[in-house]
Amino acid sequence: MEKWMLIDGNSIAYRAFFAMPPLTNSAGLHTNAIFGFTTMLLKLLEQEKPTHVLVAFDAGKVTFRHEGYTEYKGGRQKTPPELSEQFPVLKDLLNAFSIAQYEISGYEADDIIGTLTKAADEKGVPAVVVTGDKDMLQLASDNVTVAVTRKGVSDVDLYSPAAIEEKYGLKPMQIIDLKGLMGDVSDNIPGVPGIGEKTALKLLHEFGSVEGVLDGLDKLKGKQKENIETHKEDAVMSKRLATIFREVPIDKSTDELQYSGYDGAKLGEAFRKLEFKSLIDRLELGEDAEAAAQAAQQSAAELNIRVIESDNDAAVLEQLLQTLETEGSTGLYIEAIGENPHHAELVGLAVSTEDAVYALPYDALRQPFAVKLREWLEQADKPKYGFDLHKAELALLWSGIAFDGIAFDVQLAAYLLDPTESGQSLSLINDKRGLPALPSDEAIYGKGAKFKLPEKDALFRHLALKAEAVRKLVPILTEELDRTSMSGLYFDLEQPLSRILAGMEHMGIKVEKEELEALGSDLERQLSTIVTDIYRLAGTEFNIGSPKQLGEILFEKLGLPAYKKTKTGYSTDAEVLEELAKYHDIVPLILHYRQLAKLQSTYVEGLLKEIRGGTGKIHTYYRQTIAATGRLSSQFPNLQNIPIRLEEGRKIRKAFVPSEPCWYILAADYSQIELRVLAHISGDENLKEAFIQDMDIHTKTAMDVFGVPAEQVDSNMRRQAKAVNFGIVYGISDFGLSQNLGITRKEAGQFIEQYFEVFKGVRQFMDDIKKDARRDGYVTTLLDRRRYLNDINASNFNLRSFAERTAMNTPIQGTAADIIKLAMVHMDAELRQRKLKSRMLLQVHDELVFEVPEEELEEMKTLVPATMAGALKLDVPLRADVSYGLNWYEAK
Template identity: 45%
Template sequence: MNDKKIMILDGNSILFRAFYALPPLKNKNGIYTNALYGFLSMLYKLLDEYQPDYICTTFDHKKPTFRHERFKEYKAGRAQAPNELVMQFALIREILDVHKIRHLEIEGYEADDISGTLANMASQENMNVYLVTSDKDYLQLVREKVNVLLTKKGVTNTVLYNENVLFDEYGITPQQFIDLKGLMGDSSDNIPGVKGVGEKTGLKLIKEYGSIDSIYENIDQIQGKLREKLESEKIQAYMSKELSEIIVDLPLDLTIEELKYKEPDKKELLEMYKEYDFRLFMNRIKPDEDRQMNLFSDDLNSVEKEVLNKPIDAIKEISTKVIIKNAKKTGVICLKFFYDGERSLYASPIALGIMTNENQIYYIEENLETALTDLKPVFEDGAIEKIGHNIKDEIIMLNKYNIRLEGIGFDTMIAKYLLEPSEASYDIDRLVYEYNNTDMKSEKDFLGSGVKKVSYKELEKNQRKAYMFNYLKGIWSIKAPMEIQLMETDMDNLFKEVELPLVKIMASMEILGFKINIDELKRIGEKLSNKISVLEQIIQEMAGSEFNINSPKQLGQILFEELKLPVMKKTKTGYSTDVEVLEKLKNQHPIIQKIIEYRQLTKLNSTYVEGLLNVVDKETGRVHSSFKQTIASTGRISSTDPNLQNIPVKTDEGRELRKIFVHEDDYILIDADYSQIELRVLAHLSDDKNLIEAFRLGEDIHTKTASQVFHVTKEEVTSTMRGRAKAVNFGIVYGISDYGLSRDLDIPRKESKQYIDNYLKFFSGVKKYMDDIISKGKKDGYVETILGRRRYIPELSSRNFNIRAFGERLALNTPVQGTAADIIKIAMINVDQELRKRNMKSRLILQVHDELIIEAHIDEVDDVKKILKEKMENAVPLKVPVIVDLNIGETWYDTK
């Protein structure tokens, strides 16, 4: 048995696909390299996955083929390949030569014919053959041990076709595929076929009759216009079949043994990849001892050599005119500010780095403000692409100098988040190592950590320069492979149309902030302090002694030793008094409810009253939350420092906190809140007829659910029933178990299981959807939203039941919550664009999951309400109506 493998690449097909799939990448000399990059990405992926023993690339010959002689209109009308692509054909041949991979082309024939002949030769030697192409004509070559790897969306993704897969998809044999092409033709090659016979009709005929010959032998069995078409175009059918058939017996003057895969000339290949700026491929073929890239160094001497033997330029050493000239020439800049402090909003810049191509990096420190003024036209030129890593910082920093950053084209942090949304961090040094297999010194390496951490200002200037150089080189080097990954995962549109435009809106909300009524905040603080003091006294009286309620040890002694309450859980330091324990004990003694209230109020006071007092900006009188796109795995936006999305709403004291959020003079607050958006998304995804009908009829979904869960009429549904049905509705969205529901509703587990069973019996489409999405998640390794946002869930394949069950809950929740997140992101973009287009004074200042808050000018209220209603309700079309509730108020509290 021969287990040898041969890989045959259709060079024309792969290069064409890469050229049109990838952005127009160029090297430092302006030579287009995108097709090269895509071809090599495919090549290396195939080498890694299949480890072939033999390899070859085939190309079309530039002169006409025998098919042109047979049919002069063959491939007529096909547009001439652009020069930017044509020049890359010669370059890939040079690379293949240095890689010691044979490439073949024969006058009078196409790459298909050479590939077919090689496949035939290799199969006769009983080898495993893999033909790589985007041309479906190759499917006729499938045989036992002859496989076709057909490229799909992206550059390096393929689908393997063997005889079984081909039959499962088309219901015909490889040989019959030629007959099918004879009937349906091929518009891309201008093969006519039979007019009016497409793939569907062609397949039906081939499945019924087996071949073109058999069709014409039984033509009298075919009725109507189809018979007329077949009879009138019999000659075209046979000619089209002949044109479509791949030659498999060309007299090739070589043996398969001559195609044996050999090690490349690494030294020469390194030089070529350096010329084309292919750092990713350079690191692949470097010896292990050279994997530490000299580009990532803290030694300024090596940095100087990289930048054309000149120092990284301080502004006094080079005119900003040079930067402007090079930025306009390359049409792209990569930029980064260094600043000390946790947030760009409150920091002043120390240095700015700008990169215009592989060998043009500028470091600006002295006279920075003057330089920024000079460079303002570059920053505000939307035709010059801006690249960064967490580029929101650069937007905020430039805003301090009244400079807008336009033309944002790529953010490596956000791109990586989309690709791997569950990562703990997206530090540039980690990404450089992942994509380039090289170490880059991190911020921690330069600045240190803990008590030994220094500021950027404390570093030697040469160290600051070196780190800036590393940072910009790092961003530049990982952009291209990330773009490919985004395309291959079908998330390039989500990245370009949703996540990138959102960056500017997040920066704007952060800069604008939310006005705070300090006096009201202090009043609420005093009120809370008084309540806390009263509760503290009541608790100690009920305990029979004074103790520190905030001490878990002392509280444990009171509850479990003095009051003799049952011990639920112990820790290494003693009794556990966490919230779960207290919830279980709350019916055991009245002191427990008071302790729970005490904890709630002390948290409100410390986190929100004292916390907000500490972060109100003294100049603006507003709080400026930091909004983040790369925290929640589902795609939700996060708010920190302070977290304005987590203001409590379940208690009166929590709701009262919203009274402190107010507006400027001549403005008013408008709150736009999606009504039950996640349940509407669930209806859309599950296609459940009962759920869809309820929303289309405008029914109260919780009452509807209650009537089914409790088997009563809608009129008989009580408030308790409705409340429990609401818990079931939202619990289903979050993949809740009967145990979880029983805990939330404080009911027996058997009863909660019955609720869920009744729900899924009536909403059977939801049950099917839940089963399907979990099955799909296990098969694919991920689930996705309507817009294609992915979340990988390795927990689904765990052998541990609890971990697997957790994965199933994630699989159920992510498409629903993630789609809701996508919807409001698109709404934010559309609302913001409309406000700006009309030059309105009103501005978006906060997003809280399903809710947008606008600080609207009093003269624009009606227009803003219309904009919110239209843009939010029509952000993404669903199978059910999307409803937005609008409320106006002097405070955030008033709008709820």
């Protein structure tokens, strides 16, 4: 039996954007609206099981309604660019779903859906309309149900004619009369002044329609009668504007709306680009294991695979070792299962040569007969060409096998060549170069609870295929690096850094368990006091962690204004609580309770679990191939995320201490590195002067933008200047700045315009870099790191705008990332050259952390900031502020 589902694309995407927290993928694309829309879509597809699906979109700003009322929707603010950029990507995703979409010039999505529901009524076909706009309730009928999203997007209220009658006491078509009387601020429909929903419903219950109200004016009295009489034409016009047009000339047949499900491979690829890992896992959109295994067998059949499992294979091993001595064209693949290399399971390795591929399990590598192969792995002068050798090196180090001699890392090179590609898996890199397909690891090993090692032959084939892929990719990627002028970036920066990071990660940083536990006890005491105060103000005890119980206390017992409601009750998210803080003393306490509770669970208890037995240290893992800007990402645990705005959060750093007695923790932090890079790249004289004169840049910006001397710059002015300074670096919009500062978008836009009036060089840079990007298709950092912008010349405004913002901020952020990486390479060289005992332990954003023996402290206090300041020559001075202490807290 047929069932149609018709979705108001603009309305749902808009709702999702404001309901979901900010989300971006590694390419910097905002994805919260797309993610919210998708979760809603998946839920409804499962619940409603439609046979036909269409998503309707508004085609443009001007519709036939503007012909009679030019101010229609005139009060709406411009769509935030953070949302606009998501529409074309959402439409591509719908194609991946195999879901039809439609828009037509001069009409709104409402009209398209209205026309199709009319057809559904005529055919007697059940249909569900999905929208965030209650105007659509007028379409409800015996066949048509209207599903209206709540404040979020994942839950809907279903409206049949009976449900509308129960809620409003109206027939579906009377919804347009309701709008005619009360108007609609969001669409700039005027209605009648002074008439809200309650009054409008009372009038309609008595008179039935707008026309009935106008005919019965003599029964009304006072100001109400006067308002309606004065604005009767507005009421009639408002009703007309709210009426959905149901005769749109749609040139799409209902057969084209048929939906028979999605193609898993196509949807999986779309989700991977968006980095919707949770949805990939939920829908099990990984490769089909059986098909992948068959493909692997077919490809591996063409290889000469020689297995080394025991000393019986000594002759084969000797042949491999001889080949390694004479042949330069090899490919090494070391399999370490598990994302965290500090706890990865070494499975085996394979080496591909021109004549054969040699594979051996890890157990064999540990045996006495393989000693010469282990020696080869350790030798710096024996080149290794491999994949993700950073992870391999760490896994080997933890197993007691040294590793050196990295000559080329396929994953690292591929990342430089396309930093926006998520994952950089070997199979993906391989596919992009047109080489024979590789099965994914998930297809061979399974995932989660289904993980298991395959039979030996299948394992050796898999390792052999990977090693062969590495061997073929090395010359291809080497040539690509040369052609794109990134060989220097790779060989002089990224590859040396990979080894430095592995050393830092294996070294780890000592953490005093007792200090963390003491901090946890202190947090528990504070939480206990806060809980007592909350109970006192609430007049009762309740579960503060339960949104339902908290909502009942705040909105029913204490009578605070309810801003949002969810399916389970009142919303008590951070945004709501921040709005409520001015109404009652209990709210700031609840916010503080949540902050401390997160510190306790996520950071104190979380870090305690990460202290490695045997070392007493925390060993993070730095990923070089994640962030499109070139920044390092810290994982297992993420030490870049320890909160330091709260004093209680800063105290967590007290637990990070030197690993040797009488040593110190020394930290050096770049001062406003991105703004200094902006000053250099833009050549703006005002910005350069501020840094050359060593002025406080935020005070300087406030002085110039507000036109006041330094002594008149107050804290609020400086705060606003700081927000716009950093906002410019990150390509902030008026919407983003308004959210940060709690001001209107108009005020934020004026502030940004004032900034550009003062810093004209910055504006010129922004204009020039967009032109260069349109010409070249990419932008670069000062060290030639590239970021390609496929949509920079797109005809679609939203895609083009996103690419332009990326073009403006990538050279700044990317160069800042390059500079601190350079500083790490230079510092490592200085430590070795000077034969110092001091060790580099961490990189946290723009900060480097060392442990230093007392006798080297004075030298390091000078050496570290000088090396960081000299990492790259700019037109303005780089500055690193250094501090030290007995722990990381004291060093800040």
